[in-house]
Amino acid sequence: MGIEKLSFLPRAVGVKKAAGQPAVSKVSSEWTWKDRLGEIKCRISSFRMRYTVRPGLYAVGEPSVESDVFVTANYKLSFDILRRELKGLNVWIIVLDTKGINVWCAAGKGTFGTNELISRINETNLHNVVTHRRIIIPQLGAVGVNARIVQQRTGFRVYFGPVYAKDIPAYIRAGHVKTPEMRLARFNMLDRLVLTPMEINPAMKKFPLFALIALVLFGLQPSGILFKDAWEGGMPFLIFGLMAVFTGAFITPLLLPFIPFRSFAVKGWLTGMIAVFVLMKGIELWYYKSLLPLAAAYIFFPLASSYIALQFTGSTTFTSMSGVKKELKIGVPVYLTATALSLLILIIYKLSQWRVI
Amino acid sequence: MKYLVDVVTLEFFQEKCTGCGRCIEVCPHGVFLLRDKKAFVADRDRCMECGACANNCEFGAIKVNSGVGCAAAIINGMITGGPPSCDCGEQSGSDCCG
Numbered sequence: 044m045g046i047e048k049l050s051f052l053p054r055a056v057g058v059k060k061a062a063g064q065p066a067v068s069k070v071s072s073e074w075t076w077k078d079r080l081g082e083i084k085c086r087i088s089s090f091r092m093r094y095t096v097r098p099g100l101y102a103v104g105e106p107s108v109e110s111d112v113f114v115t116a117n118y119k120l121s122f123d124i125l126r127r128e129l130k131g132l133n134v135w136i137i138v139l140d141t142k143g144i145n146v147w148c149a150a151g152k153g154t155f156g157t158n159e160l161i162s163r164i165n166e167t168n169l170h171n172v173v174t175h176r177r178i179i180i181p182q183l184g185a186v187g188v189n190a191r192i193v194q195q196r197t198g199f200r201v202y203f204g205p206v207y208a209k210d211i212p213a214y215i216r217a218g219h220v221k222t223p224e225m226r227l228a229r230f231n232m233l234d235r236l237v238l239t240p241m242e243i244n245p246a247m248k249k250f251p252l253f254a255l256i257a258l259v260l261f262g263l264q265p266s267g268i269l270f271k272d273a274w275e276g277g278m279p280f281l282i283f284g285l286m287a288v289f290t291g292a293f294i295t296p297l298l299l300p301f302i303p304f305r306s307f308a309v310k311g312w313l314t315g316m317i318a319v320f321v322l323m324k325g326i327e328l329w330y331y332k333s334l335l336p337l338a339a340a341y342i343f344f345p346l347a348s349s350y351i352a353l354q355f356t357g358s359t360t361f362t363s364m365s366g367v368k369k370e371l372k373i374g375v376p377v378y379l380t381a382t383a384l385s386l387l388i389l390i391i392y393k394l395s396q397w398r399v400i
Numbered sequence: 401m402k403y404l405v406d407v408v409t410l411e412f413f414q415e416k417c418t419g420c421g422r423c424i425e426v427c428p429h430g431v432f433l434l435r436d437k438k439a440f441v442a443d444r445d446r447c448m449e450c451g452a453c454a455n456n457c458e459f460g461a462i463k464v465n466s467g468v469g470c471a472a473a474i475i476n477g478m479i480t481g482g483p484p485s486c487d488c489g490e491q492s493g494s495d496c497c498g
């Protein structure tokens with residue numbers, strides 16, 4: 044993908060010239076409406092994949108040879124959040140080439156890493172830009188950055204700064220000391236809410252396939268597919284399907300700490316089950332003239348919600364790989380068996396309708 | 401918020417620890433604390449296996465099998481037979497420091 048071509052050169056508000064140095068673009072700490080629009084697009088779509096900043100050295104305010112140096116990723120939203128929080132400060136920013144991915148994920152992949160940092164320090168000639176030897180890395184970058192190697196190879200001592208950029212001014216005022224709170228990754232309701240579009244989108248991408256299968260299954264007759272049957276029989280299932288996406292991708296993430304049990308799969312199942320139970324009140328028994336489709340719905344949809352909820356582990360700040368593996372080890376066989384079972388029940392239902400059995 | 405109990409692979413060898421405090425500086429979940437000039441594991445179940453501590457402990461006092469705690473990534477790994485790998489661009493819009 045032509046990341047280079049699409050990458051933004053942050054709107055320079057001037058140039059900063061250090062003695063004997065090539066000019067450095069100066070950037071504003073203010074956000075324009077374009078920056079805001081960009082943030083919204085990143086949060087709800089795959090636009091994030093191409094929202095990048097050119098790697099290199101930038102100046103905020105009027106930094107001097109004594110000013111702090113902050114490091115960030117070249118995902119433009121990461122860069123924007125950092126420069127916004129640096130308002131009123133005079134500092135340098137080094138943007139690493141993380142292929143447009145945020146610090147946390149890029150550190151896990153190693154692109155926000157020791158080698159990239161060392162080569163960027165050398166390439167930007169940081170030794171001549173500042174006289175001190177401190178460099179401040181976002182704490183969550185510590186997964187990819189080995190402080191000892193950076194110091195050995197460049198002479199710069201790595202300080203792992205606060206987890207959140209908004210704590211930077213207080214961190215600097217305290218003389219590069221973090222309070223215990225500044226070290227902790229939080230995950231409050233608002234954090235979770237803004238992540239839900241990224242859960243709903245992929246789940247809804249699979250919805251048409253599910254809808255097709257449900258409609259065909261209900262519409263199927265020995266003589267062909269009956270549109271009326273497909274619609275009448277399939278409709279409640281489509282509603283159940285939407286509900287499973289809603290409980291798995293929205294309700295469970297949002298209410299995460301308030302739903303009992305620690306397992307995401309169990310949380311998702313629970314919310315799904317409650318929703319199926321409530322919706323069932325709306326479908327009276329005579330609708331299908333059989334208990335079988337209802338039984339299939341009770342088996343399948345809470346588990347669909349559970350599976351979708353499990354996907355949210357990818358966006359949290361506290362789920363461990365071993366934990367998710369354990370959930371999957373138990374969950375995947377259950378999901379597969381239950382799906383097969385509900386299909387079987389529906390097939391028996393169809394056959395009994397056709398008076399085959 | 402805590403995740404599952406007693407699943408993480410975090411191992412700590414106190415005899416190697418010099419009490420430098422790096423692990424405390426980098427851990428986003430306050431798993432380590434300092435006592436009598438040595439680190440100790442204060443809350444193991446909060447560990448998310450990110451690996452920041454082991455990566456930055458110069459004295460090899462920490463071992464952890466780190467990786468992404470992400471269902472899609474692990475399923476990917478199961479299918480391809482490789483390590484869990486995620487397409488992070490599609491994932492977490494985390495607005496963490498940077």
Ligand code: SF4
Nearest residue numbers: 417418420421423457
């Ligand atoms: S980083 Fe290693 S040596 Fe330093 S306090 Fe932690 S465990 Fe001990």
Ligand code: SF4
Nearest residue numbers: 427447448450451453
């Ligand atoms: S692996 Fe990460 S979460 Fe676990 S103790 Fe180390 S730094 Fe903390």
